[in-house]
Amino acid sequence: MKIIVCVKQVPDAKDVRLDPKTNTLSREGVQSIINPYDRHALEEAVRLKEKHGGTVIVLTMGPPQAAEILRESVSCGADEAVLVSDRAFAGADTLATTYTLSQAIRKIGGADLILCGKQAIDGDTAQVGPGLAVRMDIPYVTCVRRIAQVNDKSFVVERLMDDGYDEVEVGLPALFTVVKEINEPRLPSLKGKMKAKKLAITTLTAAEIDADVAQLGLKGSPTWVVRVFAPQLKGERSMIAGTVQEQVDQLAEKLLEWC
């Protein structure tokens, strides 16, 4: 089984802060990390490979420094790594991104299974997985919480819904996006780290994936960001002071009035 895992390098969102004085995103000390959901997609791919055989290829679209997360993925069990990188990709929204990824996947000969994280923590759109499947014309299942059965040519998986979960069956090739509860990702192994160090990363440019430039980057993106601003927080900040007992009395009085 040939499995492609799509990964994204993201700023560690919990460290990103908007400086209220300058209205600037403070990126000081903010680390670039592999999108946390993608770690679970990678782990699931490696487990499938260990159990049923095959190859795991990690794929990312990003600037040259995104190679770091590909090395990290290989240290956690991936076999090969592909970086799609070109200035022409800058400013891509999800539609342009799925076009680029689909062209790259075609270039490397397609896959039996494509795994993605549910969403990336910088954009939180959850659109690239489904969009990529449409571009590849393969079926997809979002928010997979468990792979229940692996048959010869089909999978049975559990799809997380708002009111429970659906058990669904799908033939290969297919694409799944996964949620965190699917597994507990492993840490890099020593052997994996050695392998990652020596890894030759395949780098593909826009020309090498036979891309139509009109569908790349800003040009290929129907959505435009027209404004960026700090979230408005509206609090009254009325503090209840006093001794613990006084605080409790005032709180209880308000709660009993409302509840």
Next chain:
Amino acid sequence: MLLIDIDACIGCGLCEANCAFDAIHVVDGIAEVNENCTLCGGCVDVCEAGALKIEGREREEKDGLAAWSGIWVYAECRHGRVAPVTFELLGAGRRLADLKKVPLSAVLLTDQAGDIPALLISYGADQVYVVEDQALADFTDEAYGNALEDLARQYRPEVILAGATAIGRSFIPRVATSLKTGLTADCTQLDIQPEDGALLQTRPAFGGNIMATIACPNTRPQMATVRPLVMKALAADPARTGAVINCRIAPERLQSRVKVRNFVALEGDQVNLNEADIVVSGGRGLEGEKGFALIAELAHLLDGAVAASRAAVDSGWIPYPHQVGQTGKTVSPKVYIACGISGAIQHLVGMQSADTIIAINRDPHAPIFDVATYGVVGDVFEILPKLIEKIKQARTSSI
């Protein structure tokens, strides 16, 4: 990329002051852009000298855009139940349709429409497109996506709104990709741009640290998913009238390569977090499962639901369905009691629309106090047991 006309630039620094990404600086009297630039266009709008331009972002004058008209709401229905977000979307859609003076339509995909079209009309729809077909009994991305895509190609709405639910977030991207148009996920605000009638879609990004307003100027329809419990539904008016349009989709378009074999429902408690009037929520400051026992007791006493911050869920003190925030649920209760929650922006975006927010935290500088109606600086392990005791006493004496 961002183009800087060095002859036009006067080095005034307005761009630098307005850049949210620290990506543009005035060096030797001329603006210079660095690799932090996300091409958001914030600087282009503020530049009074007209020296900045984003390449590739010229508005195309496309014919045909005007042929797309009307606001659509996808009416999500599963296991015979209309998702509450549908009524919220009809409320929001009604406002947009009235601003644009166009009809508001609901789209219902189901195996059994029953009284649902009339219900959708009572909540504000002028007309309801109904596809009733056995192939739609189970939700599948392909059947639902193809049906909505085919209807959109036939009737050409300018806007399609759907709930940012498990279903909406799964199949709406399929429709947008097939129609080669833009989609904005998880919107919290929708407006019409007065100059050209474009839909302005505002959503949190970077885990809620910044808000971004998105437009889709050159393609139609303009598509958005909207977070549940953000928009307000109108009161149902059974006297409202509207048209029901029964539509047929070609059978081969309703086939799915994914087959639903079984459904397993979640057990009770956790699902009603969205609908509870009182939510008692705990964070890192609760220090463990014992802390959550206090939260559960207070919630039980107030007939409320239990919620948690991501930190508490990640620590394994309480399961994920209780998580409130950017990557969890959005809640909008009458009262939200935040105990030992510092108030990271990712948490705030999930609860700040509560009518009243009470925050209890040891740290007087915790950001949770910035959204709190009432703040209490103190130790939750001192305050909560006393508060529980006090409420119990009051309840007993009033009986």
